[in-house]
Amino acid sequence: MSHSPSRDTVLCISLAGRPGTFGVRFHNHLYQQLGLDYYYKAMTTQDLPAAVAGIRALGIRGCGVSMPYKEACLALVDEVDPSAAAIDSVNTLVNSAGHLKAYNTDYLAVRQLLAERRIDPATGFALRGSGGMAKAVASALRDAGFGDGIIVARNEQAGRQLADVCGYRWLPELQDRCPPMLINVTPIGMAGGPEADQLAFSETAIAAAERVFDVVALPARTPLIRAAEALGKPVITGLDVIALQALEQFVLYTGVRPTAEQVAAAVAYAREG
Structure with a gap:
């Protein structure tokens, strides 16, 4: 699956101590399926404040946040959604013209799974x-x-x-x-x-x-x-959680909600990585 970023491509990233492939494959698969000029890249950093400043300065639209940065990010943003404020832990940053808002889609995914089951x-x-x-x-x-x-x-x-x-x-x-x-x-x-x-x-x-x-x-x-x-x-798996939280991130970044079939295809593709 290829995508050639242009100067107009919207960049989304993730920051993790040990970057994985699931988010990269999930998001990029959906961008291509839905014809969105977005590109997602996994990164790590030894300097979180500088990395978050870079998100602002470079106009990066969204950032997934994984261990060990989930709590340290709180002090670096402009606004905290109740999903993150309730637990002092961030897994998603959304950049709107330099205004960074923190969310926790892990929390939102677990709430949704408890209700669905x-x-x-x-x-x-x-x-x-x-x-x-x-x-x-x-x-x-x-x-x-x-x-x-x-x-x-x-x-x-x-x-x-x-x-x-x-x-x-x-x-x-x-x-x-x-x-x-x-x-x-x-x-x-x-x-x-x-x-x-x-x-x-x-x-x-x-x-x-x-x-x-x-x-x-x-x-x-x-x-x-x-x-x-x-x-x-009966079981709930980590794949259930990661797929739901990634979907909520995707919606926050793009404003588009894919169909259940599109999400299932993206999860299947992401798991192959």
Whole structure:
């Protein structure tokens, strides 16, 4: 798939500590399918303030923000959407004539998935993780009315802080507790990572759970998701999240909402990368 940028092409970028290919392929595929003169490129930086200043100075329309920049970006923008303000974490910047507005489409995607799957807010859950994405997921659960939650995090300070902000409990380990919904928001199970082959929760907890949610997108079928599917449990995958959040970014950047078929084709193409 080729696109030759011209002097009129609108540039969108992403900033990540470890740039991936999903966003590049997803956005560029949709630009071409919809005949939009846009181009998307993944980047990294050692100087975030300078990079954000560059977005303004060069007229870059949009920027996806990944770890480790999600919280530091807040101090560098002009306006913060409620989706980002609620959790002090940014994953999307939109540049309108030099005015930078920060959003969190991870939060918006999780809210949408919880609603689409019609998950009862009375469902108790355990969420493993305490970083920026964990904040997005926990805040989405809180704002959707989920009241009975445990934040499982080895980092006591971050874990307690997230639990306190959202009105949940903190535990360093789940131990023998078996909540109905298990949510992994750590790199456990991520391809190429040190814990790629590990389960984020015990086999006992998975067997007892009613539903499993893993935000790790690569691979889409992590060890946790495979274990849940083998037991016939309904799952939400990281691919579900990344596709929805990327779609919301696309709409913010272009003002165009693709059809479900166009989005599915873009996701399939992005996954080949």
